[in-house]
Amino acid sequence: MSISPLARVASNSVVEPGVVLGAHVNIGPFCVISAGVVIGEGTTVGSHSVINGLTTIGRDNTIGQYASIGEVSQDLKYANEPTTLVIGDRNQIGNKATLHRGTIQGHATTVIGDDNHFLTGVHIGHDCVVGNGTLIKDNSGLAGHVILDDGAQVGYMCAIHQFCVLGSHSNVADQSGVVQDIPPFVMGGGNHARPTGIDVNTRAFLALDTRQQDFVHSLYSMLYQQSLSIDEVKIAVKASGMDFAIAAVFERFFAHSARGIIR
Structure with missing residues (x-):
């Protein structure tokens, strides 16, 4: 002792x-x-x-x-x-x-x-x-x-399924059930959780310059509005790494994500 x-x-x-x-x-x-x-x-x-x-x-x-x-x-x-x-x-x-x-x-x-x-x-x-x-x-x-990355938030009375990855600065609404991965900065809610937008009020997002904020929005659009495949988004993220430091956060997320993302 x-x-x-x-x-x-x-x-x-x-x-x-x-x-x-x-x-x-x-x-x-x-x-x-x-x-x-x-x-x-x-x-x-x-x-x-x-x-x-x-x-x-x-x-x-x-x-x-x-x-x-x-x-x-x-x-x-x-x-x-x-x-x-x-x-x-x-x-x-x-x-x-x-x-x-x-x-x-x-x-x-x-x-x-x-x-x-x-x-x-x-x-x-x-x-x-x-x-x-x-x-x-x-x-x-x-x-x-479960992987809960830097700055992620989980609301009241939520259940996060085994092997899920919640990316940096993602945000899970109260009373949600999460059974797939949530990309960085993405908000999700419901049972099963679905994407509800980018958390533009988190300090990490507000600390980004306008170009990097636009980059985050563009990735959200690729995933949820243009319906690109995960592999196509991975290629876009990798190609943007030299221009946008925040791309490293998304590369880390995709490196660990194996359950598919919330839709």
Whole structure:
């Protein structure tokens, strides 16, 4: 066990041998922190939370009450292999959130980046890869193997099907069911989710110059108004890479997308 003298652990919480707690970590009452967990400097864990498995948590995160972090996945093939959950820095994880570690059938790890905001009751399934600056609202869940790219937003009470890819700065409306991939900057809603336009109000879109904004609109038109094939759009994106930096975001999306896009 390695617990910084500057860490604070409530007297009625259980911290097993082998746990590493950095400086200014604060573990609230009635928590259980299992062997193999590493928690970085400045992270706060709310009361009645359980963190177990080979879970590594970075700096300055806030974990709410009754959270379950690093739990065994719901994949029935899981057989207690030493898989992991890795969480970055400055994430806000809400009350009753559940974040599962990976499986050897997937990446063997679930990865959460930096500066994400997960509200109450959010579920992150096994082998998910979540980027930076995302938002998932109350009682929404990512099934296993989902990719949630930088800046993507998921509304209240949404379900994201396994192996889906939600591109950078995409936006899923409340109470939606997503069963196919959503390209960058695209808004989708309904069950099953359908495209509803470009999210022109996201900060990332507003930060683009006019030419790059027009490029995003042109790709949306290719996909949803001109009805070009995915392969044709991929060719257009690749050809535009030298002229538009934002094209790299779409190239990354298409490199991972395998379920087809929402229509």
